[in-house]
Amino acid sequence: xxxxxxxxxxxxxxxxxxxxxxxxxxxxxxxxxxxxxxxxxxxxxxxxxxxxxxxxxxxxxxxxxxxxxxxxxxxxxxxxxxxxxxxxxxxxxxxxxxxxxxxxxxxxxxxxxxxxxxxxxxxxxxxxxxxxxxxxxxxxxxxxxxxxxxxxxxxxxxxxxxxxxxxxxxxxxxxxxxxxxxxxxxxxxxxxxxxxxxxxxxxxxxxxxxxxxxxxxxxxxxxxxxxxxxxxxxxxxxxxxxxxxxxxxxxxxxxxxxxxxxxxxxxxxxxxxxxxxxxxxxxxxxxxxxxxxxxxxxxxxxxxxxxxxxxxxxxxxxxxxxxxxxxxxxxxxxxxxxxxxxxxxxxxxxxxxxxxxxxxxxxxxxxxxxxxxxx
Amino acid sequence: xxxxxxxxxxxxxxxxxxxxxxxxxxxxxxxxxxxxxxxxxxxxxxxxxxxxxxxxxxxxxxxxxxxxxxxxxxxxxxxxxxxxxxxxxxxxxxxxxxxxxxxxxxxxxxxxxxxxxxxxxxxxxxxxxxxxxxxxxxxxxxxxxxxxxxxxxxxxxxxxxxxxxxxxxxxxxxxxxxxxxxxxxxxxxxxxxxxxxxxxxxxxxxxxxxxxxxxxxxxxxxxxxxxxxxxxxxxxxxxxxxxxxxxxxxxxxxxxxxxxxxxxxxxxxxxxxxxxxxxxxxxxxxxxxxxxxxxxxxxxxxxxxx
Numbered sequence: 001x002x003x004x005x006x007x008x009x010x011x012x013x014x015x016x017x018x019x020x021x022x023x024x025x026x027x028x029x030x031x032x033x034x035x036x037x038x039x040x041x042x043x044x045x046x047x048x049x050x051x052x053x054x055x056x057x058x059x060x061x062x063x064x065x066x067x068x069x070x071x072x073x074x075x076x077x078x079x080x081x082x083x084x085x086x087x088x089x090x091x092x093x094x095x096x097x098x099x100x101x102x103x104x105x106x107x108x109x110x111x112x113x114x115x116x117x118x119x120x121x122x123x124x125x126x127x128x129x130x131x132x133x134x135x136x137x138x139x140x141x142x143x144x145x146x147x148x149x150x151x152x153x154x155x156x157x158x159x160x161x162x163x164x165x166x167x168x169x170x171x172x173x174x175x176x177x178x179x180x181x182x183x184x185x186x187x188x189x190x191x192x193x194x195x196x197x198x199x200x201x202x203x204x205x206x207x208x209x210x211x212x213x214x215x216x217x218x219x220x221x222x223x224x225x226x227x228x229x230x231x232x233x234x235x236x237x238x239x240x241x242x243x244x245x246x247x248x249x250x251x252x253x254x255x256x257x258x259x260x261x262x263x264x265x266x267x268x269x270x271x272x273x274x275x276x277x278x279x280x281x282x283x284x285x286x287x288x289x290x291x292x293x294x295x296x297x298x299x300x301x302x303x304x305x306x307x308x309x310x311x312x313x314x315x316x317x318x319x320x321x322x323x324x325x326x327x328x329x330x331x332x333x334x335x336x337x338x339x340x341x342x343x344x345x346x347x348x349x350x351x352x353x354x355x356x357x358x359x360x361x362x363x364x365x366x367x368x369x370x371x372x373x374x375x
Numbered sequence: 376x377x378x379x380x381x382x383x384x385x386x387x388x389x390x391x392x393x394x395x396x397x398x399x400x401x402x403x404x405x406x407x408x409x410x411x412x413x414x415x416x417x418x419x420x421x422x423x424x425x426x427x428x429x430x431x432x433x434x435x436x437x438x439x440x441x442x443x444x445x446x447x448x449x450x451x452x453x454x455x456x457x458x459x460x461x462x463x464x465x466x467x468x469x470x471x472x473x474x475x476x477x478x479x480x481x482x483x484x485x486x487x488x489x490x491x492x493x494x495x496x497x498x499x500x501x502x503x504x505x506x507x508x509x510x511x512x513x514x515x516x517x518x519x520x521x522x523x524x525x526x527x528x529x530x531x532x533x534x535x536x537x538x539x540x541x542x543x544x545x546x547x548x549x550x551x552x553x554x555x556x557x558x559x560x561x562x563x564x565x566x567x568x569x570x571x572x573x574x575x576x577x578x579x580x581x582x583x584x585x586x587x588x589x590x591x592x593x594x595x596x597x598x599x600x601x602x603x604x605x606x607x608x609x610x611x612x613x614x615x616x617x618x619x620x621x622x623x624x625x626x627x628x629x630x631x632x633x634x635x636x637x638x639x640x641x642x643x644x645x646x647x648x649x650x651x652x653x654x655x656x657x658x659x660x661x662x663x664x665x666x667x668x669x670x671x672x673x674x675x676x677x678x679x680x681x
Contacts, residue, residue: 366567
């Protein structure tokens with residue numbers, strides 16, 4: 001075990017820090033609103049042009065072929081510099097790892113560069129009105145088009161983050177209704193401009209219109225819209241879910257930056273009664289970083305994301321809530337004012353719900369990590 | 376080795392014998408290089424997993440005190456350690472030497488030159504003593520009490536991880552066997568989620584402990600002891616609840632691990648004590664940005680070969 005960075009890694013950090021300090025935009029409005037989204041898209045273009053959008057990707061897709069450790073360094077520096085939310089995240093952090101794993105060469109070549117450049121913006125199409133935690137209950141259907149030109153999609157997806165502003169959706173559709181419910185699902189890549197697709201945005205608890213529902217009525221997509229094998233979509237989707245829970249979605253730099261801001265807030269308003277809570281929250285952000293280094297060490301050595309990813313998701317989502325709750329208690333009566341901490345708190349509250357509710361994660365930990373009986 | 380030499384039956388016998396220790400176990404730990412003169416060749420990082428295993432087996436031996444005090448008093452000399460933060464000395468009547476804090480320094484003397492008053496503990500294998508002694512009878516050591524405390528806290532943190540793991544494993548096994556309402560109790564979500572929470576705290580305590588073993592930075596050690604203490608106390612609480620009335624009996628082995636977790640969590644600075652120390656570094660003395668503060672040196676590969 002060696003917790004020192006190499007010279008190359010330090011050089012990478014210095015380069016990232018210098019560029020970010022010079023270029024990170026200040027005061028962008030939320031990217032989960034129509035005008036804010038447009039500004040964030042411009043920022044994503046800047047990142048892409050400077051080859052900072054997708055550092056770990058191959059060069060031909062706009063990356064730098066950075067190692068996982070360098071990716072972590074970039075994330076630390078990004079959040080340290082106060083970099084804004086990544087409106088491309090569902091594409092670059094969730095779909096892309098799955099594309100690298102399951103995509104055809106043609107899919108990778110056509111999708112990844114446009115995704116990295118924020119020309120195509122991807123949203124997730126998992127949840128349906130009757131399929132949230134119970135994802136395998138989805139009813140949206142895909143049937144082969146009579147002409148053989150591809151697939152016809154019908155159904156409704158909902159709680160789709162930034163769906164109203166995105167151009168494409170990835171999600172699961174039922175292709176074999178007679179199969180056991182985890183089988184007979186297929187993973188589709190759907191352009192939202194396709195005929196028969198209607199998107200309706202709606203408001204979220206935090207005040208942004210960042211949610212959408214997506215209606216599909218006989219929408220035609222080509223054969224190349226299938227990612228992985230037909231009827232094997234569950235396995236493909238679980239790969240995306242593993243990325244979402246374990247690593248790429250929530251890097252430690254994000255929470256360490258929040259913890260550092262919490263410490264600053266405590267210094268401005270040193271409340272002795274909250275001292276231990278501040279320190280414990282800060283310590284947990286450290287623990288998350290160290291755990292991530294353990295995970296990355298394992299993945300860099302050829303390991304794969306397993307059910308342990310659920311532990312990671314539980315930890316970061318509950319850490320985020322704790323960090324913000326502690327800040328609000330330091331703010332006292334000002335906690336109710338609209339501001340970065342109250343906004344962040346409301347967003348943090350979504351963490352234990354999205355990417356698989358924490359109740360589901362605890363079931364996964366109990367059954368698949370600890371080996372407790374299913375029933 | 377520990378499964379063979381220190382099974383629950385041996386621990387149970389130690390609870391009832393004269394010293395609270397397992398006869399013949401200490402020389403075997405020394406021969407393996409876990410403690411004693413041979414262990415001096417190893418770094419804390421080399422030993423952290425072994426220390427964890429001594430916690431898993433609930434080893435009733437002066438492992439922490441001897442590890443913390445370093446070599447001295449002979450190749451296989453066991454050491455009883457008394458510091459201001461944990462003044463009662465474990466196994467003071469059966470070790471070869473005592474290392475005691477006094478006026479900011481550390482002193483060594485044989486137990487025969489001290490007066491020992493036993494202090495009965497909840498964990499029957501932990502024989503604690505109040506030690507009265509005269510510095511005129513002792514030798515002044517060139518050791519910094521703070522670094523000895525850090526080594527003791529690290530060793531206790533590693534043991535707490537092992538103890539917590541054993542408590543979790545025992546609870547998982549019991550929840551799979553025990554049937555109520557026609558199904559294993561481990562199939563109930565209330566039980567599943569309780570044990571998942573233990574797995575969560577333990578999973579995130581371990582890398583903190585390993586980082587501390589690597590750096591031996593006092594603030595890292597404090598984070599390790601606080602995280603490990605919290606994880607072990609949660610494990611103890613959940614394991615007892617899952618075992619129900621069965622776990623509340625002395626016939627079942629569980630109580631020996633529970634009591635060890637409580638004892639280790641309270642020793643060498645409890646979680647609150649160490650959080651206080653981390654707070655001094657984080658809130659006052661050092662830069663707020665954890666990303667480049669000395670509290671958090673540039674991390675890299677965290678692998679333990681587990």
